[in-house]
Amino acid sequence: MRKNWKNKLIGLLILLLPFTFTACNDKPGQGGEQGATAPEVAYTCPMHPQIVRDEPGSCPICGMDLVAKRTANAPAAPVSSDLNYLLQPANQTVVSRIKTTQPVQKQVQNEIIMSGVVTYDTRQQYLIPARFGGRIEKLYVQFNYQPVRKGQKLYDIYSPELVTAQKELLYLLQNDPTNTSLIQGAKQKLQLLGATEGQIKQLARSGQETYTFSVYSPYTGYVLDPAVSAAPTPTAPASAAPAAGGDGMGGMGGAGSAGGGGGTSPAAPTPNSGFAIREGMYVTTGQALLKVVDASQVWAQFNVPGSQAGQLTIGTPITITFNQLPGEPVPAKVLLVEPIYEAGENFAQVRASLPAENKSTLIGQLLTGKATYSTGTALWVPKEAVLDIGTQSVAFLKVNGVFKPISVQAGQRADGMVEVLSGLKAQDVIATNAQFLVDSESFIRVAENNR
Template sequence: MRKNWKNKLLGLLILLLPFSFSACQDKQKDGTEAGQHMEYTCPMHPQIVQDKPGSCPICGMDLVAKQPANSPAAPVSANLNYLLQPANQTVVSSVHTTQPEQRQVEKEITMSGVVAYDTRRQYIIPARFGGRIEKLYVQFNYQPVRKGQKLYDIYSPELVTAQKELLYLVRNDPGNASLIQGAKQKLRLLGATEGQVSQLIRTGKETYTFSVYSPYNGYVLDPSVTATPPTAPTAASAPGGDGMERMGGTSSPAIGGGSSSNQESPGQGAGFAVREGMYVTTGQALLKVVDASQVWAQFNVASALVGQLRKGTPITITFNHLPGKTLSSVVNLVEPVFDAGENFARVRALLPAQEKTLLIGQLLTGKTTYSTGSALWVPKEAVLDLGTQSVAFLKVNGVFKPTAVRVGQRADDIIEVAQGLTAKDVIAANAQFLVDSESFIRVADNNR
């Protein structure tokens, strides 16, 4: 009987023992929480910290409890340990990879331009002697003229005196060849043609109105007009005309919606500054003749590409309004230009003189190719541009790690890597695929 009571007492103690331990743990936990100072902060404004719950004075959001610094981490199984590494250091993903390729690339430069007059074929016709304009035979800018065509009649006392001197020598001293030849040369230097001198000797009578003829083929302009079309085409060229009709045709030139990059003083189609009845002085610029038998293709090229163009570089030229027509030429001049705060180059190429479809101001497209030299090239999608630097994802031990690279030239869908990779490296073929948040990539931290 006594032994039975002992067994019952021992069983009761065993039943009460777990409750005793639980009560002790609860008491110890309560004591720990009571002794620990809880702080509350705003998720949007972490500078707001209070010792009790409430609302953020800035945005009004409810404050949340801050996690203590010594709080234990949640247990993680061994097969998920790699996830403990920060996401901005390595990324595990099954993505397509590629390797940089060492090779030379043929790159194409595409240039936009216009047909422009050859400035070397623009001639000023000055007054070789003073006098009064009696009659003007050209009336408007871009009027076509031929070599030997009469431009104006002028009265000049100086020219009348020179004619009388020659006639006096011919009549009174015909055997003095040297003096007669000198008098003829004086008339030639004043602008008289051989035909005018011969007619003067044949008729034996001086003329008070002397005709001046054009020494060039082309289009006549007022000297103040700039016969240069816009170098940066912004509109389609105007229809009509053929750009000179080859050496003095009868139709007006096509000037592509404006033959000048600046405003013309008299204006296209307006009269000249010189007029009938006006007195002119020796050396005064009266007219200008532009010869359109040889014209330029003029292009604007970015300064970064100027080093690939030099005199003699072949160019294939196409006409925007005639897509199937092409011409071949070479670079004749590369002119550095600084305009409107921008650095660029103006490239000129001569166009064939026999080409009759050329229109001044006509829009053109020029293409040329060059070799980039041996370099490392990767697909364009393999490099991520962050604005201040470029990044490629290098595969190391089965994971991808962002690494900074320095890029160079671009050609179609590939890009040159000047620094940061080698030909043996394996990188992600599509860098955009690995970007999943704005705080994902920190190249500086990965390179420490």
């Protein structure tokens, strides 16, 4: 009885064995079909990430289009060796698809804009010293910037030395008229003392010496006290006083008065006051009594930044315009570039000759000068391609499809271009717009250029 039960159990197991293998073989197949049909990409709403769909559509909340999102069981995207640069820090390598350019080696026409002022030509300023000592009897000029002409009487002076020289000539003419050498020497002595040819002839005709001798101006221009500066201060043209006429010579006299006031010291006479010499005053030989300034030729004096002064040489053309007065620009040429700077200033002074025939040309008047010159042959790039970050200038060099910041030395700027002195070569490719590659919250770290 027990043996039959065991045989029946074994037979039942033999009958169920095929079904067991079939079930085991079917289970992986079913799982594989489910894995094949399961979606690898899900679609979600950018604004509502809780909305997930297995096919494209619209968000039921906001209506935005669903965007694709890989699921966790989706295979990872392969990493190409060409994208290894993405593993570098962002502050060393910037990836962007923008326009590029190459440095161009050429010459560029550049301009220098200069601010200046009209001032007197120092070569047209003359001192009238006392050629002999004596006492001023009569003064015929009364105030600064009074116009005088060549041959006009300036003052009468009594001089014992001059009286003695006259008597010597008269004695020779009366007692030894045939001694021409001595007579000629006496006349020459009077000439050296300041006597004119006409005065000597008048003395010979009259036969009587004069105790009051007249001194005439040898120049034409404006008379000044020697302590008064005729030129305005060129380093501060904006502080020049407005022109004010009233000396009988129109605009030039008034402008000169304004300019002279700017250069006087507190102890010196003001431009509108009289002279330091007075009638009845004794003067000594060699003492500077008056100064005459000829305003027929004036200077345009400009301040030029030291970095641009080297581009100007004698003869460089300049176009001058008057700030206060409309009109055609006046052509001129550089006469002098001063080789020194004023103390504490970084400007060189440049002078150009300017004729003063036009009555509207006023001493102390503000000017603007423009000089054009050709630069030397150098590498030039668009100014947008070089970025100034304070301590240095940076350009973005394209290397293997990647833009990398490098340090460059920038020079002159002209016509929308900037000169590159070092850091780039003609065959380099750089970003046209360097600012576009800079994030507002990032800091550029320039790698050492070992090329």
